Amino acid sequence: MIEVKNLKKSFGKTLIWDDVSLTVPEGETLAVIGRSGCGKSVLMKHLNALLTPDEGEVLLDGQNIHNLSYVDLRIQRQRFGVLFQGAALFDSISAFENVAFPLRYFTKMKENQIRKRVLDCLEMVNLGEIGNKSTSELSGGMRKRVGLARAIVLEPNYLLYDEPTSGLDPETSNEINELIIHFSENLNITSIVVTHDMHSVLDIADSAAFLDEQKLSWYGTIEEMTKSDHKRLNSFIKASEYNI
Amino acid sequence: MQVFQDFGRYCQLLYQAIRSSSELKSYYKNFVSEMIKTGYDSLPIVILAGVFTGAVLSIQTSYQLVSALIPRSTIGAIVTQSIIIELAAVISGLVLAGRVGARIATELGTMRVSEQIDALESMGFNSVSFLVLPRVLAGFVMFPVLYVAAASTGVGGGLLAGMVTGQVPASDFLLGARSFFLPWDIIFGITKSIVFGFIITSISCYKGYFASGGAEGVGKATTNATVLSCIFILLADLLLAILLL
Numbered sequence: 001m002i003e004v005k006n007l008k009k010s011f012g013k014t015l016i017w018d019d020v021s022l023t024v025p026e027g028e029t030l031a032v033i034g035r036s037g038c039g040k041s042v043l044m045k046h047l048n049a050l051l052t053p054d055e056g057e058v059l060l061d062g063q064n065i066h067n068l069s070y071v072d073l074r075i076q077r078q079r080f081g082v083l084f085q086g087a088a089l090f091d092s093i094s095a096f097e098n099v100a101f102p103l104r105y106f107t108k109m110k111e112n113q114i115r116k117r118v119l120d121c122l123e124m125v126n127l128g129e130i131g132n133k134s135t136s137e138l139s140g141g142m143r144k145r146v147g148l149a150r151a152i153v154l155e156p157n158y159l160l161y162d163e164p165t166s167g168l169d170p171e172t173s174n175e176i177n178e179l180i181i182h183f184s185e186n187l188n189i190t191s192i193v194v195t196h197d198m199h200s201v202l203d204i205a206d207s208a209a210f211l212d213e214q215k216l217s218w219y220g221t222i223e224e225m226t227k228s229d230h231k232r233l234n235s236f237i238k239a240s241e242y243n244i
Numbered sequence: 245m246q247v248f249q250d251f252g253r254y255c256q257l258l259y260q261a262i263r264s265s266s267e268l269k270s271y272y273k274n275f276v277s278e279m280i281k282t283g284y285d286s287l288p289i290v291i292l293a294g295v296f297t298g299a300v301l302s303i304q305t306s307y308q309l310v311s312a313l314i315p316r317s318t319i320g321a322i323v324t325q326s327i328i329i330e331l332a333a334v335i336s337g338l339v340l341a342g343r344v345g346a347r348i349a350t351e352l353g354t355m356r357v358s359e360q361i362d363a364l365e366s367m368g369f370n371s372v373s374f375l376v377l378p379r380v381l382a383g384f385v386m387f388p389v390l391y392v393a394a395a396s397t398g399v400g401g402g403l404l405a406g407m408v409t410g411q412v413p414a415s416d417f418l419l420g421a422r423s424f425f426l427p428w429d430i431i432f433g434i435t436k437s438i439v440f441g442f443i444i445t446s447i448s449c450y451k452g453y454f455a456s457g458g459a460e461g462v463g464k465a466t467t468n469a470t471v472l473s474c475i476f477i478l479l480a481d482l483l484l485a486i487l488l489l
Binding site: 045048050070074075077078080082084085086088089090091101102105106154160 | 270354358359360362363365366367368369370
């Protein structure tokens with residue numbers, strides 16, 4: 001379970017948000033929504049301590065991740081898989097090696113075991129045959145899937161997705177959404193999805209957090225969201241051309 | 245104020261690199277790969293710079309020492325001393341600030357703005373020991389090697405130019421070179437190359453590691469890394485001359 005308590009973050013004199021509190025129970029998916037620049041990705045980077053808050057805490061199964069020593073933090077980070085907005089694949093190595101990368105450094109697996117695990121993960125994201133391609137040869141959708149395969153290769157407890165469907169065509173977006181649902185339901189992974197794609201939110205999330213006006217403006221289940229009379233939330237949903 | 249902030253962050257990055265030096269054994273492949281990129285791949289340009297510097301110096305010294313009272317062997321002594329004490333280290337340092345420094349700053353800067361460094365950290369890697377430490381250590385190890393290459397080809401270039409132009413016979417050149425040779429000069433040159441290697445790799449790592457602002461930010465980081473490296477090479481050159489000679 002991930003608990004965020006009274007988080008506040010500023011960059012210099014610019015306040016990003018204040019007093020953000022939310023909880024993501026085990027195996028559930030939270031969507032963090034809001035306009036561009038409202039600090040969704042910044043919030044995500046606090047969950048695995050890539051950024052440090054000015055105030056507040058992030059509890060991972062009751063343990064404040066921002067109070068850990070660097071060695072302990074690195075161990076906790078291995079419980080997370082992260083899909084970055086541009087996939088953040090290492091461009092000096094092949095798609096296969098990107099997925100194998102964490103296995104080579106953090107496990108004692110032999111080469112044939114690594115190969116099997118990587119191919120299994122690539123198969124899971126429907127990319128069984130592209131493993132040896134260079135990352136520059138991959139399309140946007142393929143890059144996201146390789147990123148996803150890399151994120152799950154160490155069997156994480158938590159998955160963080162930063163705009164998983166941005167820049168993708170509707171069909172590929174649906175495929176990525178299906179993968180997120182698959183990981184959540186079948187692997188019992190707790191997920192946080194940063195997005196402004198309301199189609200995705202309604203498809204994959206159990207709850208949603210709406211960041212607006214430098215605070216957590218609305219937070220609740222998807223069912224509650226569909227019935228909410230929160231003006232700015234409704235306006236955001238309408239603007240995304242989605243009729244609930 | 246910004247200068248002090250930059251210096252503080254630079255020191256912090258170096259401290260993190262030193263503190264995580266025990267992890268180098270896990271990332272030795274990076275170290276080996278960096279030694280190849282920094283050392284082996286830079287050999288052609290360093291040799292080229294060495295040969296031409298030595299040749300030009302030999303021709304220009306011959307042109308200036310026209311007095312019949314000065315033996316031709318003096319040219320060999322001046323060229324050899326200048327190359328070993330000063331030019332091999334400084335010229336190769338300035339050339340490598342462009343070749344090695346720009347590469348490091350661009351690589352790390354691109355990794356930063358495309359979130360590859362965040363990806364490393366989020367997997368549980370120590371990005372400093374993975375990216376910065378191997379590059380700085382490779383600079384420590386390979387710059388002296390490159391200095392030796394630049395110095396020996398520089399002296400060779402000077403000798404060759406003297407022979408080809410007919411201004412200094414090889415026997416005179418070598419006589420002069422041997423007469424004034426001091427082993428300390430080589431140690432001094434190697435010391436300079438180690439310091440220059442550290443300056444180039446550490447400044448470039450710092451600029452690349454903290455790059456921001458997309459492609460423009462990477463370009464800015466690369467330019468700053470090269471310019472700062474050149475400035476600090478010249479400052480360090482003066483400081484070492486005052487302290488060690």
